[in-house]
Amino acid sequence: MSNSDPKTRPRPGPWPPAPEGSAMPPSSWAKRTGFRPKFSGETNAGDSGQIALPQRPREPDAQPDLEAGRARPATVMNGVPEGEKTQPPADKDQSVKKRRDSDGVPKSSGHGANGQAQAPSLPADPQPQSRRPVRSEEIVDVLPQSADDDGFVGRHSHMKYELRDTPGLVPIGLYGFQHYLSMLGSLILIPLVIVPAMGGTYEDTANVVSTVLFVSGLTTLLHTSFGSRLPLIQGPSFIYLAPALAIINSPEFQGLNGNNFKHIMKELQGAIIIGSTFQTILGYSGLMSIILRLINPVVVAPTIAAVGLSFYSYGFPLVGTCLEIGAVQILLVVIFSLYLRKISIFGHRVFLIYAVPLGLAITWAAAFLLTEAGAYSYKGCDTHVPASNIISEHCRKHVSRMKHCRIDTSHALKSSPWFRFPYPLQWGTPVFTWKMAFIMCVASIIASVDSVGSYHASSLLVASRPPTPGVLSRGIGLEGLSSVLAGLWGTGIGSTTLTENVHTIAVTKMGSRRVVELGACILLALSLVGKVGGFIASIPEVMVAALLCFMWAMLAALGLSNLRYSEAGSSRNIIIVGLSLFFSLSVPAYFQQYGISPNSNLSVPSYFQPYIVASHGPFRSSYGGVNYVLNTLFSLHMVVAFLVAVILDNTVPGSRQERGVYVWSDPEVARREPAVSKDYELPFRISRVFRWVKWVGL
Numbered sequence: 001m002s003n004s005d006p007k008t009r010p011r012p013g014p015w016p017p018a019p020e021g022s023a024m025p026p027s028s029w030a031k032r033t034g035f036r037p038k039f040s041g042e043t044n045a046g047d048s049g050q051i052a053l054p055q056r057p058r059e060p061d062a063q064p065d066l067e068a069g070r071a072r073p074a075t076v077m078n079g080v081p082e083g084e085k086t087q088p089p090a091d092k093d094q095s096v097k098k099r100r101d102s103d104g105v106p107k108s109s110g111h112g113a114n115g116q117a118q119a120p121s122l123p124a125d126p127q128p129q130s131r132r133p134v135r136s137e138e139i140v141d142v143l144p145q146s147a148d149d150d151g152f153v154g155r156h157s158h159m160k161y162e163l164r165d166t167p168g169l170v171p172i173g174l175y176g177f178q179h180y181l182s183m184l185g186s187l188i189l190i191p192l193v194i195v196p197a198m199g200g201t202y203e204d205t206a207n208v209v210s211t212v213l214f215v216s217g218l219t220t221l222l223h224t225s226f227g228s229r230l231p232l233i234q235g236p237s238f239i240y241l242a243p244a245l246a247i248i249n250s251p252e253f254q255g256l257n258g259n260n261f262k263h264i265m266k267e268l269q270g271a272i273i274i275g276s277t278f279q280t281i282l283g284y285s286g287l288m289s290i291i292l293r294l295i296n297p298v299v300v301a302p303t304i305a306a307v308g309l310s311f312y313s314y315g316f317p318l319v320g321t322c323l324e325i326g327a328v329q330i331l332l333v334v335i336f337s338l339y340l341r342k343i344s345i346f347g348h349r350v351f352l353i354y355a356v357p358l359g360l361a362i363t364w365a366a367a368f369l370l371t372e373a374g375a376y377s378y379k380g381c382d383t384h385v386p387a388s389n390i391i392s393e394h395c396r397k398h399v400s401r402m403k404h405c406r407i408d409t410s411h412a413l414k415s416s417p418w419f420r421f422p423y424p425l426q427w428g429t430p431v432f433t434w435k436m437a438f439i440m441c442v443a444s445i446i447a448s449v450d451s452v453g454s455y456h457a458s459s460l461l462v463a464s465r466p467p468t469p470g471v472l473s474r475g476i477g478l479e480g481l482s483s484v485l486a487g488l489w490g491t492g493i494g495s496t497t498l499t500e501n502v503h504t505i506a507v508t509k510m511g512s513r514r515v516v517e518l519g520a521c522i523l524l525a526l527s528l529v530g531k532v533g534g535f536i537a538s539i540p541e542v543m544v545a546a547l548l549c550f551m552w553a554m555l556a557a558l559g560l561s562n563l564r565y566s567e568a569g570s571s572r573n574i575i576i577v578g579l580s581l582f583f584s585l586s587v588p589a590y591f592q593q594y595g596i597s598p599n600s601n602l603s604v605p606s607y608f609q610p611y612i613v614a615s616h617g618p619f620r621s622s623y624g625g626v627n628y629v630l631n632t633l634f635s636l637h638m639v640v641a642f643l644v645a646v647i648l649d650n651t652v653p654g655s656r657q658e659r660g661v662y663v664w665s666d667p668e669v670a671r672r673e674p675a676v677s678k679d680y681e682l683p684f685r686i687s688r689v690f691r692w693v694k695w696v697g698l
Contacts, residue, residue: 566660
């Protein structure tokens with residue numbers, strides 16, 4: 001200690017190291033809750049006035065630096081980093097592994113009292129130090145840490161298998177099957193919505209379901225091999241659902257005669273191919289690296305949340321057509337995923353992982369028993385007779401209940417072949433229309449925004465570092481190619497990374513890409529069995545709507561969970577997210593209701609009426625195509641949320657940490673580190689061929 005009088009010193013010198021014996025253990029409530037004041041945007045604990053601790057020498061601040069994605073170095077005072085001499089010189093490997101907790105107690109774990117990763121202690125150096133400290137290259141997990149959390153915890157503390165791990169054949173098979181089974185709702189429910197909206201039969205629905213399974217397996221293999229190489233499943237995205245419904249309900253398709261399904265499907269194929277080609281160019285040209293500067297958690301959160309919230313008019317109104325079946329379906333999924341989520345059977349949280357398929361199986365069995373018992377049988381009534389031809393008032397009253405509650409109204413399972421190979425252009429040659437293609441181009445941008453959040457969240461769980469901007473661009477480019485394949489095969493919807501996949505990785509604790517690849521191969525095999533598609537197509541419509549209520553709620557919550565990477569308590573972020581969500585609901589409502597009289601009799605069901613605004617929206621210029629594009633885009637909730645969020649977040653002043661700027665690995669550092677290269681480099685030494693294309697590589 002200095003002998004000078006502290007009152008006469010111009011500024012305090014460096015504090016001496018705190019003795020090991022005087023260290024105070026962290027509060028137990030902080031351990032239990034994982035409270036981290038600086039990360040959550042709250043004020044420091046010392047400012048709250050709740051606890052008064054005795055004064056002691058100040059320890060180095062080891063809060064994670066969200067700007068750099070790694071632990072902060074010790075504060076520099078008088079040119080010497082604080083805490084420089086707190087421990088003797090050690091081996092380089094030991095200095096990385098051994099970290100100091102916030103109370104001064106050495107820890108072998110990378111997590112402190114509040115679940116944070118701590119900065120490694122710096123060895124003593126007799127040479128003069130520069131005023132700018134050397135940045136530690138240790139990556140920290142900035143995800144919330146909690147021992148009892150069900151997901152999104154530090155990867156090294158809970159993941160059973162990480163990205164490049166190769167378990168045995170049995171674990172790969174079991175985990176691969178459960179991984180895709182837990183994603184069942186995301187893979188199969190979209191065809192069950194769009195095909196009936198296009199006027200397709202149950203056989204058409206079965207064929208589209210088989211095609212979706214085939215394309216999902218194929219594109220997942222491509223993505224894990226040549227895309228971002230993260231264990232992310234590619235499949236039909238809810239982001240493309242609203243634009244697809246807007247195209248399906250276009251005015252020019254309302255008066256079609258004949259096979260409406262194939263005609264509308266070819267229009268959708270053409271729009272998806274052009275929109276996906278735009279996304280491919282966006283990724284492989286390197287433009288995505290520039291757009292990345294505009295995309296942060298404050299933008300991603302309301303945009304993806306608006307996707308889930310936008311389908312409220314479809315969910316429960318359709319569940320209400322057979323309330324005893326639909327309500328039980330929702331109730332079972334909620335009980336399994338929330339109240340029984342911690343029940344473990346043979347080391348697996350069965351109810352949490354399989355909440356959707358378990359709820360579907362039990363409800364389907366109950367509906368089957370009620371149907372066989374004659375609960376929905378009414379004398380002289382037939383569900384196959386059109387409602388307009390029904391004369392009896394008794395049958396007219398009960399025909400809707402019979403149609404939605406009975407499970408034998410579909411003959412898809414009986415009529416489906418045992419073997420069917422999905423092939424490109426199976427519905428005919430795609431039709432290209434510029435106005436519909438432009439809508440899909442905008443949807444592909446929103447899908448890319450969603451993928452940015454998924455890449456960042458999954459990499460913090462399973463990889464050594466976040467991907468570089470080049471790897472992210474490469475992944476977006478391949479997602480564009482995947483959607484082109486979806487357009488050629490005719491799934492009716494674009495393909496992208498499934499947002500729910502990140503939650504599945506955290507819950508199953510399985511991050512190996514081998515598991516996802518084997519599951520994709522199983523998916524390809526199942527797609528060739530026509531009876532599988534027929535079985536899925538026979539799911540009653542009310543059960544589909546009930547499952548979608550849960551899936552869309554999950555999607556909204558997962559979108560808002562991106563705020564954990566920013567300062568969620570910041571008034572700036574609160575206002576931006578609030579405005580984005582409100583206007584994402586209010587502005588489309590204005591467009592959807594404009595020009596519609598209360599007594600108008602529309603030819604589409606009430607839950608599809610929000611998607612027919614092109615014929616009556618407020619934009620009414622002399623250019624019909626421009627009117628169609630503008631009226632349709634501003635009626636889509638996710639587009640309005642994205643525009644409001646991206647403008648406000650990039651114009652309102654805010655620090656990088658407050659905004660939660662996504663941090664990607666430095667390409668130069670990534671090339672030098674073998675772990676990062678092995679995580680993201682392309683197989684078969686393809687990376688060497690494309691080394692000159694720096695914007696799509698490490």
